[in-house]
Amino acid sequence: MIIAALAPFPVVLPLGVGALLLGVSKHLPRRGPDVLAILTAAATSVICGLLARSAAETGPITYWFGQWHLLGDQVVGISFVIDLASAGVGALVGFLFAATLVFAWGFFEEVHAHFHVIMLVFMAGMVGFCLTGDLINMFVWFELMSVAGFAATGFALRSSAIAGALNFTIVNTVGAYVFLAGIGLLYGQGGALDMVALGRSVAAHPNDPVMALGFVLIASALLTKAAQLPFQMWLGDAHAVAPSPVSVIFSGAMVSIGLFGLAKLGFRVFGGAPEIVGESRRALLVIGLASAVVGAMLALGQRHIKRLLAFSTISHAGIMLTGLSQMSQDGEAGLLAYLFGHGLVKGAMFMLAGFIAAKCGGIDEITLRGRGRDYWPVGIMMALGGLALAGLPFGPMDEGFKLIEHGAADAGQHWIATVLLVSATLTGAAVLRVAGRIFGGWGELSGDERHGETEEEQEPGHQPAVLLAGPAALLLGLGLIGWDDGGALASRAAAALIALPEQPAPALPGSPGPWIAVLCAVAITGFELARRHLPHWFVALVEAFRVPPTRVLQRMQSGLVTDYVTWLAVGLAVLATAFVFAV
Amino acid sequence: MKPRVRTALFLAAAAGAMPALVRALPHFPAFGDHPSPYADRVLASAPVDRHVQNVVTALNFDYRGFDTLGEEFILLCAVTGVTVLLRGSRGEHRSARTGQVEGRPVIPPGEAVTLIARLFGVATFVLGLSVALHATSTPGGGFQGGVLIASGFLLVFLGEGYRGWRAMMQAELMDAVEAAGALVYVGCGLVGVWQGLPYLTNTLPLGTAGSVWAGGLMPVINAGVTCAVLGGFGMLFIEFLEETRVNPDAEQDTEAPKS
Amino acid sequence: MTGAWVGWLPWAVAAWLFGVGLYGIISSRHYVHLIGCLTIVQSATYVLLLSIGYRRGAGPPIFHAHPPSTPAVDPVMQVLVLTDIVVGATVTALLLVLVLQFHKRRGIVDPQQAAPLT
């Protein structure tokens, strides 16, 4: 019971400390805001962990704010529904923030601690988004993390950062209005805002086109946040130009949390509408696979390291969405495990990108060739990360992949796993190529990536190298350690998330797939870096297959917000048609 | 994309969405005549359980008070972002010179303008205060009142000119007011926790309906919101108006073009 | 009392505003204009939400002048819109500042020439 009383604090604590910092930071010692923010993030993580453990032992905790729950038979209050999955993701978010704040120690030298205020509020928004059981409340936290993200992206005040922040802000603001409209439709039709209560209304009228439209609107907003096709365009700009610590959070947490919210919406609210669930299986699968492949191809064609990582995030989020689209316990367990592993590994990769920007004097893969030789341990870490992204069979990412693979096989769709492995291979190869070129000095002759967009960006590099690389090593280590029965834990969390009786976790035999993927990734990297020593006809042949589609995709990714909003409209129209005519 | 292609694609999307919208239209809630059980319960409960006449305020600060907490922090975060983005390039110093578009005369405010601005400024300030105070009984509340009061300050700029405005509007003060307002809200929630009840539980005496003090915790939260909104918008106005000044560093402000 | 000629008018108006606002955004040649169009998209959602909460023949959900039992419109959507208007204004301010800074740095106001990286 004592633990349950902690429920509001993962959100309220960072908000309170953030407001306090805004008011008094001038009177604190120079490193005061750093220390305070790190401690707050760590405390948030610990509280979420305690809540998760309690939820795992005694079942989900439902916490009604202001003691409002029912009036008559109508739910009027706002609740936090704290189950193993929500609190677990909350703990991951808190941990990532704590590590990032250590990484960002002294990153912004300014008197007002505005950076820390924004980061703490950002974290509160994410954790609230994970824990909430109410639709409007979900919107509030969604909007809070959007606004914090907007402010944080432009923080560096370079023109590219401002342009990226503009694209990010405009697209996601449209997304927020779409979310709001969806809430209106669901409330008008279902008469409730609590997700479970709304789920009962949906189950009573499962074939209502207005409800389907409401689902499409909210799902589109969440897919925008999760950067899935065709709503993904803003991400390449925003993640590439945001300060590295902010990019760590964007890629490690914010994107995947959008998918987590979508899973909640799909199961808690629309679980009782078989047509919508069925259409989700189809539509989300297509979107997920397309995002996985497109993101991977674009990643391989970049030279701006953060932009490369950003596109790989689209690809990996696509893999997660494929798991989500199975709408089953295995699929969701895969989503959760992959979300954990990916958050840790990709967070570490963005920290290493920040390390490069600080210590090697740039962020462009080609111009920095060989400039990282002195920092070879960092190069090894980056290579390990690349292998992990390609599918190295250790750690939570691998557990997640196996669960998604198992779920797809159950549905008789064995080919899905192959597509996902291919895209993971490509993103892994892209990261390996960066590591090889910068830290090994290989790859004198650059391939198609020399046509990618780039800029000369440098970040403050006065921090000790250990402070920059340490947190990354920690995250990478955790991301590669296999947890005992991690798959079983993910299955339990997924059962709690989808609010169905738990099925026994599937036995997941190791398959040669991941090893093949890793070998392929190494082979592709070898091809990319040893271009000069290969026969010309061979290189030309490979390029002939690879370059034209990449060029088309790059042209669509134009950097113009007007194009992005057009694609958003197209996505809305397609999804609306699919879902409204499915019911 | 070329503009023409983009427009065509957009129009195609709009046309493509039409069949779905037309199919959904007959199922939309009937305008002005459909059940809303949630609203019925709250409309019946607020005057009785909370002694509050304005049900919008009751929902805002009590039934769904946790949402409003989040909204207040969205405001705080956006204003912080504005401050960072504007000050980052300008630095913290102020400029005494009015910026002007060249070729246009600068007309100093006449005495009549000053007088009118003073009168309206005070009136707006009082109105804002009253709107904020009577949140539980009449339309209005901390959100509207806060913006109004901040707009009242804006009239100082019109009447007293920049010097008077800067003397009155200290950015540090606005920051502090905004942060204090947000902290009051966070703290109000803790009252319930202290008593072993859920966050934001309203345990203060409810007072008589219609009075300024009706609603227990609500007037306190309302005061916090007023401060936060007032501080936030005050900050916005300060930072924006500073952009109309001549910046001595502005000449080096533009980035050197990249090779 | 105020009735409606056609029951679907509010939904059509909301959809129209949404569409025309988006059209303004995608065809915009000036960032400030684009932000203005964004507020039109925003107003579309407000029309939708408040129309959902409207009840014919009912008064405002404020029982200052009327006794508490008089019929009143739905206050829930009003709360959502009310806070969103105030908060949305600060987000618009943030956007305006981004545009201003972008103009200072690159001298560009046309969103169709403003790719962040080249």
Add this chain to the structure above:
Amino acid sequence: MLIDILQILLAVTGTGVALTRRPVRQVIALGANGLVLALLFMALQAPDVAFAQIVVGTAALPMLFMVVLASMRMDRRREDRREGMS
């Protein structure tokens, strides 16, 4: 009746805002649109919201737009001058 008229008026002014390409004129259109919106909120029995809309939509927001446009103009003039000198 009143609601219908206001809604149609809103659709018209909203279209006007989207199609007014010159930012300075658009700000005026925006103010008018905000006013109609506030009146519609009033007619929909939402005085609280109408109040917020009037305060924000017809006073604070247009002022922020105007300041930004003025500041951009100052910048441009200064740049023109600098280019002229060099």
